[in-house]
Amino acid sequence: MGQIHGGNAARHPRLRLKYVVDPRPAASAFAAQHGAGLVTIEQALADPAVGGVLVCSTTDRHLEHALAAVDAGKAVFCEKPIDLDLEKVRAAQPRFDGARFLLGFNRRFDPQFIRLKQQLDAGAVGRLESLHLVNHDPAAPPPGFVPTSGGLFKDFTIHDLDMARWLMGEEPVQVFATASCLVDPDIGREGDVDTARCVLKTASGRLCVISNTRRSGYGYDQRIEAFGALGMIRAGNVACDTVHTLTESGTGGAPIMPAFAQRYRDAYRDQIGHFADVVHGCAEPLIGYADGVAALVLAEACGWSARHQQVFTLPNENPHA
Numbered sequence: 001m002g003q004i005h006g007g008n009a010a011r012h013p014r015l016r017l018k019y020v021v022d023p024r025p026a027a028s029a030f031a032a033q034h035g036a037g038l039v040t041i042e043q044a045l046a047d048p049a050v051g052g053v054l055v056c057s058t059t060d061r062h063l064e065h066a067l068a069a070v071d072a073g074k075a076v077f078c079e080k081p082i083d084l085d086l087e088k089v090r091a092a093q094p095r096f097d098g099a100r101f102l103l104g105f106n107r108r109f110d111p112q113f114i115r116l117k118q119q120l121d122a123g124a125v126g127r128l129e130s131l132h133l134v135n136h137d138p139a140a141p142p143p144g145f146v147p148t149s150g151g152l153f154k155d156f157t158i159h160d161l162d163m164a165r166w167l168m169g170e171e172p173v174q175v176f177a178t179a180s181c182l183v184d185p186d187i188g189r190e191g192d193v194d195t196a197r198c199v200l201k202t203a204s205g206r207l208c209v210i211s212n213t214r215r216s217g218y219g220y221d222q223r224i225e226a227f228g229a230l231g232m233i234r235a236g237n238v239a240c241d242t243v244h245t246l247t248e249s250g251t252g253g254a255p256i257m258p259a260f261a262q263r264y265r266d267a268y269r270d271q272i273g274h275f276a277d278v279v280h281g282c283a284e285p286l287i288g289y290a291d292g293v294a295a296l297v298l299a300e301a302c303g304w305s306a307r308h309q310q311v312f313t314l315p316n317e318n319p320h321a
Helices: 002-011 025-033 041-046 059-072 086-096 111-121 143-149 152-168 184-188 263-277 289-308
Strands: 052-055 075-078 101-103 130-136 170-181 195-202 205-211 221-228 231-235 244-247 251-252
Touching: 002 025, 002 052, 002 263, 041 059, 052 059, 052 263, 059 075, 059 086, 059 143, 075 263, 086 289, 101 263, 101 289, 111 152, 111 221, 111 231, 111 263, 130 152, 130 263, 143 184, 152 170, 152 195, 152 221, 152 289, 170 289, 195 289
Parallel strands: 052 075, 075 101, 130 205
Antiparallel strands: 130 221, 170 195, 195 205, 221 231, 244 251
């Protein structure tokens, strides 16, 4: 993710990638490619010319590095989740009050999903009643990824939980999740699951169904259906190209995007564009620390529900309060 976000920053007309902080050998080549220096985090944060920091370290270091950057007075972009430990995240929240902090829920910047959200808000299908979110990876991750990932709900479903909050405009108050290990037995041996269905319900009764799997077998499947009183708004998959062949034996076309880097290329670019506005004081972060707390609360609720096979009830509260 550092290569994706760092590359986008280096290409942005109002940003310069000045430093790379990474001890791994590949970092040297990346830094050289973009004319950046390879330094320690202390050196980078001590430079008054540095206005913003991209935190793309391993998940267990996100909070530590984000805190260091905030304490140094920098604008901060942080990959999701903020941390895997909800209590740590809650305890640190007061230190982010007033900070210029943008959390990396990139799907809110996807042009397809933004258009869907705009139509919803404009009442194109009347009052929103229910959502269906599909998030299917093309193939399972290597087993070595699982122990440090935080599990399916915190690593993977958390994107959908943020999307559900964003699109419904209400906080879920009930969560039910059920999950299995159907894709890769190694994932199960690590104590995780790879296939899940989650149902969220808000206080007004709106419902959201989330479909997750670590393997689709046909590409990176990313779809949204929003149902309202007057109809449905759908954002479908993005294909590699728009060419279709039609013959008497049938039709054929290009596959859908193979992975997240290709599918959300525009979203990642626009997300860093928004961060440039935050760094230069032209905008407030669209996704803040409280959004990260709220999504992590829901991810933990999904995990609890899946383990106990019971509905988890949350307090009906505003996470921004």
